[in-house]
Amino acid sequence: MLAAAGEVAALSPWRRRRLGMTRRYQCAAEHLDNAYTSGREMMRWSVATIREDEPVPANVPAALEHFGEALRLLHRDFLVGREPEPTRARALQAIGEADEACAQGLEFSGNAVVAQLRAAVSELLQASGLSEAEANEQAGLTRHG
Numbered sequence: 001m002l003a004a005a006g007e008v009a010a011l012s013p014w015r016r017r018r019l020g021m022t023r024r025y026q027c028a029a030e031h032l033d034n035a036y037t038s039g040r041e042m043m044r045w046s047v048a049t050i051r052e053d054e055p056v057p058a059n060v061p062a063a064l065e066h067f068g069e070a071l072r073l074l075h076r077d078f079l080v081g082r083e084p085e086p087t088r089a090r091a092l093q094a095i096g097e098a099d100e101a102c103a104q105g106l107e108f109s110g111n112a113v114v115a116q117l118r119a120a121v122s123e124l125l126q127a128s129g130l131s132e133a134e135a136n137e138q139a140g141l142t143r144h145g
Contacts, residue, residue: 028078028127035071035127038120042113049109057104063097063117066090070124077128084128088138091121091128095140 042064049056070090077084098114106114118139125135136142 027129028074031123031127035120035123038116038123039067042116042120045109045112045116049107049113052107052109054107054110056110057101057106059097059101059104060106060110060113063094063101063114066094066097067117067121067124070094070121074124074128087128088125088130091124092138094121095138099140 046064067090070087070093073087073090074084077087094117098117101110102114118141122132122135122139122141125138126132130138133142
């Protein structure tokens with residue numbers, strides 16, 4: 001569908017102003033799909049955390065909220081054609097909250113939520129134009145120890 005939209009935007013003088021936005025979505029589509037998949041898994045683990053009555057630091061819901069806002073911001077950034085700095089900043093807030101939650105201590109399902117959040121944030125950052133290596137680093141996927 002994105003390919004067809006790109007063709008219409010390229011060929012139609014009335015749609016040509018949308019060409020840049022369409023191309024941004026084309027480049028981001030695979031990463032957004034991967035972020036969606038990670039988001040679904042994140043929600044499954046969130047339910048498991050609740051069912052198992054695991055303690056959940058307040059930073060976990062805050063991290064999820066920041067991630068959701070980052071997704072909304074990316075859409076807005078694409079629509080207005082600006083560099084997605086607000087998206088990236090909000091995604092990094094999500095990671096900061098996740099790091100704080102990890103420092104406070106999480107149990108099994110909580111750790112799984114944070115792992116999926118990191119994967120989703122990495123994909124979101126890649127959709128925003130960062131390289132895979134840079135996105136993984138910023139999402140905390142390359143840390144050791």
